[in-house]
Amino acid sequence: METTERQHYWLPVPDRTGFKWHRHAFRGKHWDGRASDTSVCGKPCAMAKPSELDWFQAPTCPGCTELLITEQAGTGSTEQPDTAHAEQPDTGSAEQPDTGSAEGEH
Structure with missing residues (x-):
């Protein structure tokens, strides 16, 4: 019996x-x-403890994002929708730890 684990975490x-x-x-x-x-989007990744700067600078993978949205919507499809590349990912996502720095804010 194959199950898809619903929990996930993000890592630069x-x-x-x-x-x-x-x-x-x-x-x-x-x-x-x-x-x-292996990431949600299927890419084999070397892992290491990221610095705060890595969290800030690393862009979010659009493939992982789209697959998780598709799973959450309940469609069950693991293929990326055609619109996956039309929108830019939100690089100011909630996965970033709060560093208390206002650097980069305008």
């Missing part, structure tokens, strides 16, 4: 070069320190 992860980071969603309650995992 580096690309293969280690210079560019993206915030991907992963299945589970929280990151448990593992070295790698």
Whole structure:
């Protein structure tokens, strides 16, 4: 019996070069320190403890976002809708920890 885990967490992860980071969603309650995992959008990712700057600078993966929205809507489809690339993801999302800094606000 296959079940889809409903809980997920977001984590900024580096690309293969280690210079560019993206915030991907992963299945589970929280990151448990593992070295790698596959994101909700299917990308294998190396994992490391992110800094506050990583959380701030890493853009949210639109693929993970769209798949989670689709799951939440109850359609059950794991394919991304055609509109997935039409909208820009909200990089000021709630997953960012509150650092108390007003930097970047206008």
